[in-house]
Every structure is written in C-alpha cells, then in structure tokens.
Amino acid sequence: MTPTPNPGPVTPEAPGPAGDWLHLDQQICFSLQSASRAFNGVYRVVLKDLGLTYPQYLVMLALWEHGTLPVRKLGEHLRLDSGTLSPLLKRLEAAGLVHRERSARDERSVEVRPTEEGLALRERALDVPRRIVTATGFGLDEIQGLKARLDRLTTALDTAAANEA
Amino acid sequence: MTPTPNPGPVTPEAPGPAGDWLHLDQQICFSLQSASRAFNGVYRVVLKDLGLTYPQYLVMLALWEHGTLPVRKLGEHLRLDSGTLSPLLKRLEAAGLVHRERSARDERSVEVRPTEEGLALRERALDVPRRIVTATGFGLDEIQGLKARLDRLTTALDTAAANEA
DNA sequence: CACAACTAAATTGCACACAACTAAATGACT
C-alpha cells in the first residue's frame, strides 16, 4: 500500500477564477471529440449499406465532384497524408470503386479515378446528406454558424501548434 | 476507357435550395473532425514532455480527480470501451503511471489507481490547460457557448444513431 | 552533364476507436 491508499478527489489548488480554466481545455476538446465520434457513429449506420467508412465516403465525395485527382490533391482536400491515404485507396481499389495509375506527365504522381462502379455508387449516396442533417437536429443557419466557429478554431490551433513546435 | 474519360465536376442535380443541403453534412462533420484533429496536434506538442498521448492524458486527469476508478467507470467518463481502454491502460502501467488490480469485492472489476509517479506527473501537467486555452484564441465565454452547442449536437446524434440502428 | 535539393507515394511502426467475440464472475430465480 502507498502512503495514500485512496488519494481521493484532488481539488485544483486554485479555487478562484483560475479554477474555471483548469479543465476547460479538457472540456472543450472532449466535447469536440465526442461530437466528432457521434457523427462517425451516425455515418457508420448510414454508410453501412454502401460498404463505406466515413473517410472512404469523403474520398468518394471528392472524386464524384472532381472526377480524377492525384493523391496529393486528395490529401489537401481531406487534410490527410499519404500514410493514411495509401492504404485507404488500396481498399477502395480492392472494392472496385477507384482506379489508380501513375501520371504520364509526372511519374511521381498517382491519379485516382472513380470506376464505373464508383460513379454508380453516387446514386445510392444521394440521400446521405439529408439523413445526416436531420440526425443533427440543427437548422441550416445553426450548422453554418457552428461550422464558422469550428473553422476559426482549427486555424488558431494549427497556427499555435506550428509556433509551439 | 470509360464512356466518360474524365467525368469532370458533377454538380448536384438540385441547383436550388436543396443544393445548399447537399454537402452540408460533409462540411459540418469535416469541420468538426478537423478541429478535433487540430486540437490533437496541439496536445501532441504540449504533452510530448510528459510522454502522454491525449487519450492517456484524459485517463490521468480522471485519476487525478477521482484517485481510483474501475475500468468501467473510466470508460463512462471518457466514452471509451474496454477494447480501447485495456491496451491503453496496459501502456500506462508499463510506463509506471498506474497500477491495476482486481477488485476484492467484485472479481470481474479491475481498479485503476495512479502510482506515486503518476500522481507526481500532475505537477508537470498543471500548465497544460492554460496553454491549450491560449492556443484556441477563444475567450472563456466563447468556449462555453461552443461546448454547449457541441454537447447538444452529440446528444442528438447519439439518439439518431440509436434509432437508425 | 553532374549533382544536390526537392517532391510524391508508399512503407513502417505506433496508438487509438470500435465491432465482435471470449472468459470469468455475479445475481436472480427456480
């Protein structure tokens, strides 16, 4: 046994206004992650029929919109690097939804193109957005407002991380 | 070659107000994930000295506050199941920060207790919250407001996922 | 041309998340 068998609740040493600060970071970040994971849960249910995960759905959305994209551009759109995209794209290719081939102009680049089957899948995905928006219980204005705040937050955090590194 | 060598931009078939809907789900969820991952990036930098990942930091926060918790309670606090917690706690134990032992009252339960070293680590973590809040560039009121919206969103999404399943 | 600096993907290694399953213990009920 340690000197303190059960340490018990440890109160922040600053009971004043600093106390409000103390777990705020955890609270906001945790709420953020919880919301993100809750979204993922809804997408998992909704995308199950399509056989897609949420990141895979994002890739297909990008391809449905742009037709063909090099891996690098996909990564910029989705904020993902090749370490994440390479295996993900390999799975999409194995599922017959995309095709990958080296660019002729630049042999370093790999062009990702949706297959016929990949394009056809779009029809079955058309009602996904409405179902998701409905699931949030939020109005369109509210969603836009929240999105604006989140984007501002992301910019600030990215800047801070770059400066602290 | 397919009938459409390069499908090109595919516009949503509804150019009207429904068009606003169409990628809103992607936009809000994506903004949410981006913010969450940006937070993670800042935490990664800030927690590097402590040798903790963000989920591990959350576990230590819970233990610093409550002293000792069974795995189940930890899971409830952090919204994580044993599939995630078991290996994570094993790593924390290997790092000497926590101790695990079967409960005497209920042999099914495993009590997680911070070690002396784990408790000592708290001192070095005291300035983490302030650094994180600073990194957001948000005021306290703004954080609270955002958190309230996110928690409401999470509740709605959880309910929807449960009903759709 | 030679060669260094740069770029794009892929690979490797680690750490979550989460579904599905297993094993052990508990509780309820007959």
Added chain:
DNA sequence: AGTCATTTAGTTGTGTGCAATTTAGTTGTG
C-alpha cells in the same frame, strides 16, 4: 444447489491518423 442471463475485462481484427523513413522521379544550378 443448479442454471441462466447479465456484467466486466480482455482479445482479435479492421480501419484510420500520423510521425519517420524509404524509394523513385523531377528540377534547379554550376
């Protein structure tokens, strides 16, 4: 006491994220 549903952790397998490294191709410069 015996049996069965429930509870609690742990395990296994899949799929991200991301840092660090590797490989191959490209570009700029002397």
